[in-house]
Amino acid sequence: MAKKKTRAIAVANEKGGVGKTVTVINLAAALTMANQSVLVVDMDPQANATRGLGILPDDELPSVYDLIMNNGRKAVEETVLSTQWDGLHLIPSHVDLSGAEVELVEAEGRENRLKDALAPVAGNYDFILMDTPPSLSLLTVNVFSFASEVLVPCQTHPYAFGALAELFDTVDAVREEINPGLYITGIVPTMVDLRTRVANVVMDQLKTDIRYRKLVFDTAIRSNTTIAESAEVGKPVVFYRRSSYGAIDYNRLADELLTRKHAWPASIRLKA
Numbered sequence: 001m002a003k004k005k006t007r008a009i010a011v012a013n014e015k016g017g018v019g020k021t022v023t024v025i026n027l028a029a030a031l032t033m034a035n036q037s038v039l040v041v042d043m044d045p046q047a048n049a050t051r052g053l054g055i056l057p058d059d060e061l062p063s064v065y066d067l068i069m070n071n072g073r074k075a076v077e078e079t080v081l082s083t084q085w086d087g088l089h090l091i092p093s094h095v096d097l098s099g100a101e102v103e104l105v106e107a108e109g110r111e112n113r114l115k116d117a118l119a120p121v122a123g124n125y126d127f128i129l130m131d132t133p134p135s136l137s138l139l140t141v142n143v144f145s146f147a148s149e150v151l152v153p154c155q156t157h158p159y160a161f162g163a164l165a166e167l168f169d170t171v172d173a174v175r176e177e178i179n180p181g182l183y184i185t186g187i188v189p190t191m192v193d194l195r196t197r198v199a200n201v202v203m204d205q206l207k208t209d210i211r212y213r214k215l216v217f218d219t220a221i222r223s224n225t226t227i228a229e230s231a232e233v234g235k236p237v238v239f240y241r242r243s244s245y246g247a248i249d250y251n252r253l254a255d256e257l258l259t260r261k262h263a264w265p266a267s268i269r270l271k272a
């Protein structure tokens, strides 16, 4: 198979509950609807992206843990699963991954475990989307070390807005020390309900703040109960109910991601 020019995207935000996992699942599915081949790598021990793609984490299933620990006990090809949907593959998570955060501290090449493990399959996909845990652990550093881009879901809530500065500092630090090829693709407003004052305030802040305004996607993900419902039944919303706001918004986000040519180094915000 000819090697593709793969876009490896970390979906990250150190805050929990901002829509990272939902974005990974649904953006991945929407990209496959646009004829892109996608590998999802679930790097969160909670394994919600794994469940959301209809796969139950299971002790028998080789997971991303087996890839990055024990000196790569499993070859990457053994950990990649097909999902029910064409062109959408998954390397599942496992609860053991929470132990890896600690085990990695002592490990050789600890920041590059994932990057080294994924190398043999990286060129097989148009996109690799990686879900991350809600903390800056070595798991997230492993994702940033492999990624070429960071996509940042930001709930339209003041706390989430406030957390952006810290995330951008982290990305800057990783760029300097580990991966000079790491760029921020953009900030995606999530769970937006423009009937509320707070959502309007945060949307305005995102669009006017010189640190972020160039980075905000035109597409905002509206608050939509069908999204939570679809995650519950283990199906991306774009397949579960195509006419829902959630499906419409994630299809639109996929289109915007495909046409978005520029990704900025995080530090551009200082010169905006």
Ligand SMILES: Nc1ncnc2c1ncn2[C@@H]1O[C@H](COP(=O)(O)OP(=O)(O)O)[C@@H](O)[C@H]1O
Binding pocket: 015, 016, 017, 018, 019, 020, 021, 022, 023, 048, 134, 190, 191, 192, 221, 222, 223, 224, 225, 227, 228, 229, 231
């Ligand atoms: N656009 C949305 N509309 C409604 N609920 C959402 C939306 N996005 C996420 N959720 C729900 O919010 C919760 C947190 O989302 P999740 O993607 O798990 O966040 P994170 O991965 O950042 O912790 C989940 O219960 C999810 O179903």
Ligand SMILES: [Mg+2]
Binding pocket: 020, 021, 022, 044, 048, 132
């Ligand atoms: Mg999550």
